[in-house]
Amino acid sequence: MNIILLGPPGAGKGTQAQRLVDRFGMRQLSTGDMLRAAVKAQTPVGLQAKAVMERGELVSDEIVSALIDAELSAMDADTGVIFDGYPRTAAQAQSLDGLLASHGRKLQHVIELDVDEDALVERITGRFTCAKCGKGYHDTFEQPAVAGVCDKCGSTEFKRRPDDNEETVRTRMAEYRAKTQPILPIYEERGIVTRVDGMADMDSVTSAIESVLNG
Numbered sequence: 728m729n730i731i732l733l734g735p736p737g738a739g740k741g742t743q744a745q746r747l748v749d750r751f752g753m754r755q756l757s758t759g760d761m762l763r764a765a766v767k768a769q770t771p772v773g774l775q776a777k778a779v780m781e782r783g784e785l786v787s788d789e790i791v792s793a794l795i796d797a798e799l800s801a802m803d804a805d806t807g808v809i810f811d812g813y814p815r816t817a818a819q820a821q822s823l824d825g826l827l828a829s830h831g832r833k834l835q836h837v838i839e840l841d842v843d844e845d846a847l848v849e850r851i852t853g854r855f856t857c858a859k860c861g862k863g864y865h866d867t868f869e870q871p872a873v874a875g876v877c878d879k880c881g882s883t884e885f886k887r888r889p890d891d892n893e894e895t896v897r898t899r900m901a902e903y904r905a906k907t908q909p910i911l912p913i914y915e916e917r918g919i920v921t922r923v924d925g926m927a928d929m930d931s932v933t934s935a936i937e938s939v940l941n942g
């Protein structure tokens with residue numbers, strides 16, 4: 728199964744993708760994660776993307792679609808994929824159609840996480856992740872069971888994203904509204920979009936997504 732999780736920054740895409748990975752053995756393809764890895768490794772893509780990401784703007788369509796192509800090429804065609812943070816523009820949606828076809832995959836669902844924009848700043852400014860395994864947390868909404876220790880891998884190191892500040896969040900939301908939201912009709916016409924209430928608690932959101940996937 729191949730699905731897209733769509734929603735503004737902080738909607739809960741990464742949180743829900745991690746849960747689907749754990750429960751169904753799907754693979755999460757997050758272009759944001761790939762770009763952050765490229766920035767860290769100072770690859771040519773990373774060097775090009777760094778300043779754009781810090782401003783909260785979108786990296787070029789060619790770069791992100793090439794990243795997705797490389798991942799799909801390296802993957803078993805039977806492994807289900809969750810696209811997280813991709814596609815974000817009409818051009819990326821078009822590229823994804825081509826990539827799916829060339830890799831013998833079909834898109835079953837687009838799940839739109841519907842959230843109240845006012846809640847997103849709090850979600851994003853409180854977000855942190857385990858530096859070792861990447862598990863996501865939140866200062867208020869999802870703290871580790873033992874303070875300072877990752878529930879999943881026991882690491883005591885955590886990190887915060889440089890772009891998770893209020894100013895950048897506003898730009899990221901504007902980018903979402905201007906460039907990403909307009910791609911929804913492409914998928915609505917195909918009858919594969921389901922809107923899920925992303926303001927519900929994390930477990931309820933997971934249940935709602937699971938019932939979509941279980942048809």
Ligand code: ADP
Nearest residue numbers: 737738739740741742850854864865868928929
């Ligand atoms: P995205 O990947 O869409 O940018 P995340 O999954 O990283 O968003 O979620 C942003 C922050 O909000 C994280 O710190 C996460 O723990 C928290 N969060 C995610 N889903 C919910 C929810 N349903 N209720 C409250 N907080 C949430």
Ligand code: AMP
Nearest residue numbers: 758759780783784785786791812813815
């Ligand atoms: P995310 O981790 O999804 O919040 O993405 C972090 C940042 O990476 C975004 O603000 C963009 O600068 C960049 N980015 C991630 N995915 C894409 C994409 N599909 N298209 C363009 N830029 C992206």
